[in-house]
Amino acid sequence: MEKYNHKKIEKKWQKIWEDNQVVNIDKDNTKKKFYMLDMFPYPSGDGLHMGHTESYTASDVFTRFKTMQGFNVLHPQGFDAFGLPAENYAIKTGIAPEISTAKNIDNYIKQMKLLGLRYDFDEKVVTYEPEYYKWTQWLFIKFFENDLVYKKTSKINWCESCQTGIANEQVVGGECERCGTQIVQKEIPSWFFKITEFADDLINDLDIVDWPEHTKKNQKNWIGKSEGAKIVFKVQSPKSKVEKEIEVFTTRPDTLFGATYMVLAPEHQLVQDLKEKVENWEEVEKYIKEAQSKTEMDRIEAKDKTGVKLEGIFATNPANKEEIPIFIADYVLSGYGTGAIMAVPAHDERDFEFATKFGLDIREVISGGDIKEESYSGDGVLVNSTQFDGMTSEEAKQKITEFVEGESTSNYRLRDWSMSRQRYWGCPIPIVYSPEGEAKLIPEEHLPWLLPTDVDFIPSGKSPLEKSKELRERTEKIFGKGWTPEFDTMDTFVDSSWYFLRYPDVHNEREFCSEDRKKWLPVDLYIGGAEHTYMHLLFSRFFVKAMNKIGLLDFNEPFLKLRHQGMILDGEGKKMSKSKGNVVNPNEMVERFGADSVRTYILFATPLEDEVMWNEDNIVGVYRFLEKVFYQREKLEETTSQEVQNVLHKTIRKVGNDINGLKYNTAVSEMMKFMKVVKTSQISQKDFEKFLRILSPFTPHITEEIWNSLGHDSSIHLEKWPAYDEKLAKDDLYTVAVQINGKVRAEIEVRDEDSEKEVKDKVLSDLRVQKWLDGQEVKKSIYIKNKIFNIVI
RNA sequence: GCCUGGGUGGUGGAAUUGGUAUACACGCAACACUUAAAAUGUUGUCCGUUAUGCGGAUGCGGGUUCGACUCCCGCCCCAGGCACCA
Numbered sequence: 060m061e062k063y064n065h066k067k068i069e070k071k072w073q074k075i076w077e078d079n080q081v082v083n084i085d086k087d088n089t090k091k092k093f094y095m096l097d098m099f100p101y102p103s104g105d106g107l108h109m110g111h112t113e114s115y116t117a118s119d120v121f122t123r124f125k126t127m128q129g130f131n132v133l134h135p136q137g138f139d140a141f142g143l144p145a146e147n148y149a150i151k152t153g154i155a156p157e158i159s160t161a162k163n164i165d166n167y168i169k170q171m172k173l174l175g176l177r178y179d180f181d182e183k184v185v186t187y188e189p190e191y192y193k194w195t196q197w198l199f200i201k202f203f204e205n206d207l208v209y210k211k212t213s214k215i216n217w218c219e220s221c222q223t224g225i226a227n228e229q230v231v232g233g234e235c236e237r238c239g240t241q242i243v244q245k246e247i248p249s250w251f252f253k254i255t256e257f258a259d260d261l262i263n264d265l266d267i268v269d270w271p272e273h274t275k276k277n278q279k280n281w282i283g284k285s286e287g288a289k290i291v292f293k294v295q296s297p298k299s300k301v302e303k304e305i306e307v308f309t310t311r312p313d314t315l316f317g318a319t320y321m322v323l324a325p326e327h328q329l330v331q332d333l334k335e336k337v338e339n340w341e342e343v344e345k346y347i348k349e350a351q352s353k354t355e356m357d358r359i360e361a362k363d364k365t366g367v368k369l370e371g372i373f374a375t376n377p378a379n380k381e382e383i384p385i386f387i388a389d390y391v392l393s394g395y396g397t398g399a400i401m402a403v404p405a406h407d408e409r410d411f412e413f414a415t416k417f418g419l420d421i422r423e424v425i426s427g428g429d430i431k432e433e434s435y436s437g438d439g440v441l442v443n444s445t446q447f448d449g450m451t452s453e454e455a456k457q458k459i460t461e462f463v464e465g466e467s468t469s470n471y472r473l474r475d476w477s478m479s480r481q482r483y484w485g486c487p488i489p490i491v492y493s494p495e496g497e498a499k500l501i502p503e504e505h506l507p508w509l510l511p512t513d514v515d516f517i518p519s520g521k522s523p524l525e526k527s528k529e530l531r532e533r534t535e536k537i538f539g540k541g542w543t544p545e546f547d548t549m550d551t552f553v554d555s556s557w558y559f560l561r562y563p564d565v566h567n568e569r570e571f572c573s574e575d576r577k578k579w580l581p582v583d584l585y586i587g588g589a590e591h592t593y594m595h596l597l598f599s600r601f602f603v604k605a606m607n608k609i610g611l612l613d614f615n616e617p618f619l620k621l622r623h624q625g626m627i628l629d630g631e632g633k634k635m636s637k638s639k640g641n642v643v644n645p646n647e648m649v650e651r652f653g654a655d656s657v658r659t660y661i662l663f664a665t666p667l668e669d670e671v672m673w674n675e676d677n678i679v680g681v682y683r684f685l686e687k688v689f690y691q692r693e694k695l696e697e698t699t700s701q702e703v704q705n706v707l708h709k710t711i712r713k714v715g716n717d718i719n720g721l722k723y724n725t726a727v728s729e730m731m732k733f734m735k736v737v738k739t740s741q742i743s744q745k746d747f748e749k750f751l752r753i754l755s756p757f758t759p760h761i762t763e764e765i766w767n768s769l770g771h772d773s774s775i776h777l778e779k780w781p782a783y784d785e786k787l788a789k790d791d792l793y794t795v796a797v798q799i800n801g802k803v804r805a806e807i808e809v810r811d812e813d814s815e816k817e818v819k820d821k822v823l824s825d826l827r828v829q830k831w832l833d834g835q836e837v838k839k840s841i842y843i844k845n846k847i848f849n850i851v852i
Numbered sequence: 853g854c855c856u857g858g859g860u861g862g863u864g865g866a867a868u869u870g871g872u873a874u875a876c877a878c879g880c881a882a883c884a885c886u887u888a889a890a891a892u893g894u895u896g897u898c899c900g901u902u903a904u905g906c907g908g909a910u911g912c913g914g915g916u917u918c919g920a921c922u923c924c925c926g927c928c929c930c931a932g933g934c935a936c937c938a
Binding site for chain 1: 853854855856857858863864865866868871872875876877878879892917918919931932933934935936937938
């Protein structure tokens with residue numbers, strides 16, 4: 060008996076498949092299309108990790124399944140190759156990002172092939188290649204021409220010592236991760252995409268996609284639409300009359316009579332405008348400085364409310380004309396609403412905390428709980444609100460807004476997308492500046508606008524591109540003396556916001572995708588990590604909506620169906636990371652157990668969307684199962700027993716349904732059960748081959764080997780998915796649990812065609828049941844066909 | 853802090869979505885084969901008990917129901933995300 064040698068088998072078939080281009084995707088044929096997509100990886104130096112292994116195996120299985128079912132499946136792969144890690148690596152080692160990245164990509168491809176993942180790497184998208192980013196730039200130009208791009212200043216985390224912008228991730232406890240210097244907020248000019256213009260569509264169109272409910276919820280919360288009103292408060296100082304106005308957004312205009320003070324964000328422009336009138340300016344300025352050193356996260360997280368009163372000025376509550384104090388406090392964020400609030404301590408938790416600390420008036424205007432202990436933030440009936448007393452919140456919201464001449468409006472948490480970065484390793488922004496400093500688009504004929512190579516990577520407080528002589532010369536040569544290029548590059552999220560639109564036509568030099576190839580769009584099933592719930596998915600949706608508006612696409616949503624794979628954790632439930640030294644290398648596992656076992660195990664271990672606690676011990680169960688399958692080919696009989704026949708058809712049905720629902724863990728266990736039955740019974744070659752076919756998407760190598768050894772010349776992966784026979788999959792007898800008052804007291808066998816009356820007679824004649832009834836009257840009985848018979852006494 | 857998800861044997865998990873809780877797999881134990889070990893096979897394995905029975909158990913406490921892992925209310929704990937990591 061030949062031993063199951065996974066190394067030999069996998070090496071052999073991987074070579075044969077590659078040489079013979081088994082199942083190459085035909086982009087022009089007439090079969091029904093199915094676009095299966097993985098979130099493309101960032102090619103890090105660490106190589107492919109277990110999370111990739113899980114989601115790419117999941118999509119590979121689905122691709123093979125759909126192909127067997129007769130679909131023409133597009134399942135491409137690519138690399139999100141611009142980004143910070145390669146640049147940091149370059150800063151550290153001097154090795155250019157394109158060199159380290161290309162090396163990493165080669166490594167990823169090698170690893171993917173070892174896992175038996177079926178991608179056509181001639182059709183890959185690599186975001187740093189000019190043939191790709193040419194179209195990223197082209198899309199920027201189209202967005203610019205259609206008024207979806209603008210420039211304004213925005214704040215970034217800044218490290219004075221490193222002289223560079225710092226990602227939130229690199230800020231640890233308010234300090235720079237690298238050098239420990241206190242991070243400050245710095246205003247710099249930045250390009251923005253107008254994603255907020257699509258806020259309502261981004262919420263509403265979630266109704267038309269098949270996504271996990273929690274992902275939809277998260278997106279809605281991220282966009283954060285709230286209905287309310289804009290209300291204007293007049294600002295005065297005792298010495299002068301009306302000077303300024305503060306506009307606030309509130310979702311609770313019904314509580315306006317309870318507004319006993321106002322708060323401005325420390326960065327609010329009005330604070331600077333009032334400089335002359337504020338009597339304690341020194342103290343105010345000091346607070347603003349402190350607030351600037353904090354990241355937004357620090358401010359949100361702060362347990363203790365802080366703030367400073369603007370002495371010498373006050374605002375007038377437009378509802379009751381009372382004079383109320385104005386504070387600056389960092390619990391009010393400049394980026395949300397108008398950056399100013401009316402504070403109603405009786406009915407807002409944060410305002411209540413602040414008012415308690417600063418001894419401010421707390422005035423109940425909505426009757427509710429006891430506001431001495433805590434605020435009441437629910438709706439209710441108005442009190443202490445003059446002519447509005449007795450109204451419901453609902454009614455008063457509109458009436459009070461009208462009364463103070465406010466404007467009913469919606470506010471969104473979503474901010475426009477700041478997409479420029481002071482980094483080297485990103486897509487150049489196709490903008491040049493005239494000698495007068497006016498931003499102009501680079502004409503399409505000059506695309507791709509190449510990323511220069513004559514730069515060094517040491518941070519100096521300016522964008523690395525400023526150091527490129529070639530870029531400056533190129534700009535002057537084309538546009539004239541005194542013209543300068545844009546030195547910022549694009550956020551890497553821009554690259555990944557449209558890559559899926561390129562796959563159907565990656566080599567097209569005239570268009571990002573031809574009209575004919577656009578028939579492949581949109582993506583039918585998208586699989587990737589839940590960490591992308593917000594940004595990547597939202598940005599991609601924005602791109603598609605914007606392109607639809609411009610007329611470049613005729614659909615509204617990029618990903619019709621979306622599923623997430625869970626995180627892979629180590630045995631202690633910790634996230635795997637290189638720094639913790641707990642990373643499991645997929646290739647080492649493949650070496651030891653084979654790609655077929657690794658693929659099957661990772662899908663068997665847990666539902667796709669759940670976290671996986673990596674436990675190496677369990678993989679041997681899968682390996683043993685594959686051995687059983689391998690040796691079964693030597694035990695094939697002329698005929699198949701009735702028992703196996705029945706289980707086979709049930710298994711085909713269940714595995715097909717489970718793959719469709721991405722419930723791979725139960726699909727695998729079903730196939731294991733099947734082999735258990737086969738072992739004690741008999742199966743013919745013809746029926747065993749049906750089983751091999753349903754197993755083949757999971758374990759492409761071993762099934763190909765067995766298939767081949769059973770006398771087939773062509774690949775098992777060109778076979779059709781077997782049909783099952785509903786009659787053969789049907790059971791004759793069912794075990795029904797007999798319950799008395801909900802407790803199982805007996806079991807009886809029934810036939811499918813038995814009526815409820817027949818079952819009841821059988822139940823009541825059962826000795827065990829009679830013992831429990833003990834002559835008592837049956838008040839009620841409930842029969843769930845073929846499952847439960849419950850007697851209530 | 854805010855948003856979202858989760859908690860079932862020693863372990864990963866299953867449960868037809870309100871209908872026999874613990875499928876499948878790992879581990880463990882006993883037995884078989886072996887000089888022995890490995891491998892393989894068979895059997896057993898939620899807990900308690902006065903064991904063919906009965907009682908209890910799906911993070912904790914309550915509720916709805918003939919019946920709750922599943923639905924509702926209140927807690928506890930864990931994970932992910934929070935806009936310049938991708």
